Each structure stands twice: as C-alpha cells, then as structure tokens.
Amino acid sequence: MNDQLYQNYFIFTGKSPDDYFRGNLWVRDGHIVKVFGSEDPIPKLSWASQTNGEGKTLLPGMINAHTHLYSTFACGLTVRPFHPGSFEEMLEQLWWKLDRALLSDDVYWSAKTAAMRLIDHGVTTIIDHHSSPYCVQGTGALLSRALIEESGMRAVLSIETSDRDGAKIRDLEIEENLALREEKQKFPGKMGALFGLHASFTLEEETLKRVGQWDYPVHIHIGEGDEDGKLHEEKYGCSAFERLQRYDVCKPNSLLVHGIRLSNKDTEALKKSGCRIAFNPQSNQNNGAGLPHYERFKERAIPVLLGNDGFGFDFSRDIRALLISQHHVGQSPLGFSLEDLFEVVFRNNAAYASALLGETVGVIEEGAVADFVTFRYMPITPISEKNFLGHWFFGILESGKPEEVVIGGNVLKTGGVFRKSPEEMVREAEKVSRKLWERMEK
C-alpha cells in the first residue's frame, strides 16, 4: 500500500462554500482516506511520502465539462477565405476545414500537448468532444493513450457524429462511439464515454433514429447559432430540442452544450429529460453567438455545467468569464452570485463527471480520488471560511498556475514545475502542426 501524507495546507473541500480549514490529507493508492484538521493526531504509519504544504491552499482539481482538444493546432492558424456571415460559415471556413485535415498524428499530438497545458493549469478531468471525420477509426484508443495512459488525466470521450461528410463517414463515427464503451473498460475510474453528435442541423433523420435506439447518453451542441434556432424552425418546422426528442436521442445524463437559443418550451422539456446543459461563455463571446441565461435553468433546477468549447487551456478564465458574463446578461451584479458559481463549478461539474467516471471526483472527501491542486496564495485581506469564495474568485483564480497538481495520488506538477519535460513534446507537435497547416493550404 502506498500511503501519502499531505500536511499543513489550507484546504477547501468543494463540498460547501464554507468548507475551508487548516488541515491534512491522507491518500492511499490514489484515493483520499481521511481529511482532518491540523489539531487532529496524525496516524502513525510508514508513509511512502510526506509533503509539507507550508500553508499553501489546496483545492479539488478543475473539471472542464466541454472541450475540443482537436482544435489545439488552431492556435495562430490563418485560414482564407475567412469572412463568416453566419455560424455555419464560421464552421465551414475554419473548424470543418481544420477537422477534415486531421490525421492520426495530429489527433495524438493535439491531445497530448493539450493535456500538458491543461494539467499545468490545474485541470484534472475533461469532457472532450472530438472531431476528425477523415481519421475516425481508432481515435478513441489514440485519445485514451495520449490523455489517460501517457498524461495521467481523466477524460470522458465522445466522437462527433455528423452527416456533413456523407453516410460512410457517419457510419464510422457511430461505430467509433460504440467502441468507446469497450475502450473505457480498460481505464476504470479514469475514462468515461458519451455518444458524440455534432448538432441537430447537421444530422439526418435516419441518423437520429439510429442513435435514439441505444441507451447511451449523448454529448451534443444545441442552440449555438441560428442554424439551431430560427433557421432550424424554418427548415424542420420544430426546434432543435423537439427534433432530438422526437427520436428519443437525449437520454438521461446527456450533455447539451450552449443552450443559447432554447425557448421556454424547450427548457421546460429539458427539465423533464434529466439532461445537463454546459455553458461556454468565452467561446460564445468570441464567436459573437450570444449568451445563455443562467436564471432560466436555475429556476427549473436544470444543472448547469461549465466548459470552454476548446477555447484555450486556462480554465480559471472561463470560471471568471461565467460570473462576469451572467452579470452582463442579467444587467445586474446581483443576478449571478458566487454561490451560483460554486454550484456550477464545484457541485454540478463534479457530480456529472463522477457519474460518468464511476468515481467521486472534484471534491476533497474520504473515498474520493486524490485529484487536487495547490496554490501559494498569500491573502492581503482577512480570510476565513465565511469569505473563502470571494478570495477564490478575486485572489486565487488570478494568481496564476497552481504550484502542485496531483491526479489519483500521482504528482504531475510540483514546485511549479511540470514533471514531464515539455520541450520534446512541443518540438514534435510543432513539426506535426506545420504539416497540417500545409495540407490545409492545398
């Protein structure tokens, strides 16, 4: 047995907004055995390791509930022509051009370098939505190798299914989603699977009918652009959510992403469906897509999660953007509180990821996995359990990257230094991405 002791930390457990105290953590074989106060006696064991936190702040590792690691090589990319007049043109001119050019090397290195950046920023679990229509077979195994086996993080995977590239590719995408359920058996507690679908407006009736037959929660974009709003109504005579419901696509525990253009009727139906909704405020603003309104989901007790839609790796920025953007949406600084933010970031993201992984993640408590981050935070104003959330939002989140990142008891970053040397990885990724960009120009 491998017993690790982490002592002398200020611990925020994530269980409730005021669960903050000075204490210690006992970790055995990747799981938390005990969380105890600094006054409590330390068990006499032959510890495999003892770490003195020197008063650092320890929090649960962050969970990004919706991302696209396949977009890693878009950083610095110029595409021509680029003058999107609609959401679909934005997809055609940039994202679909990129994902159609991806080969297995790109898929692997995009994921591997993204994992490095995510862990560096304290993200320990992701829910990814992958797309590479001309490199479908085997991508689940490629992603699990890059993310889970080699990088040490937890990941829920889904492969985007769409009819935009024809029935043959769609069939491969369906097969690959079904294969994910086998793949996850290899990584108990570390990998989860959702059936990936692009969005209603790129899916044919036959595809929806097929997906609806499986008892498999889906991961799908909804109501991001007008193609899933006004234009969808004109083309199909119903809303995107109604169309998915017609084929029983949204099983309980499905993840719907964005939800900007959901009507009140849709939101009522969503409440009964047992699905979650993931907000992505930075991406929505960058695309000029508009923003969803938290209040509409909160009043119906629909769990809202937070993702970043592939918009970078520093998740603290998305957390901050969520609160600020909802103040803008509600035209009030009171409409979305720090407690609301706690509910989304700690409670909802953690509960959903735990359900998909079959392990308790995102919380510091007995029995949960030992996924946590530490910050050398020196508050310049009084801090206690009563105002911890304020310090977290205005202080810790902007204090930079965590000093330590631990996933399942494995120390992946310590003393502010990433354990695996990133230089070689970055050099290889740069070579691969250069070739990808050249292919895209042809």
Ligand SMILES: [Zn+2]
């Ligand atoms: Zn997305």
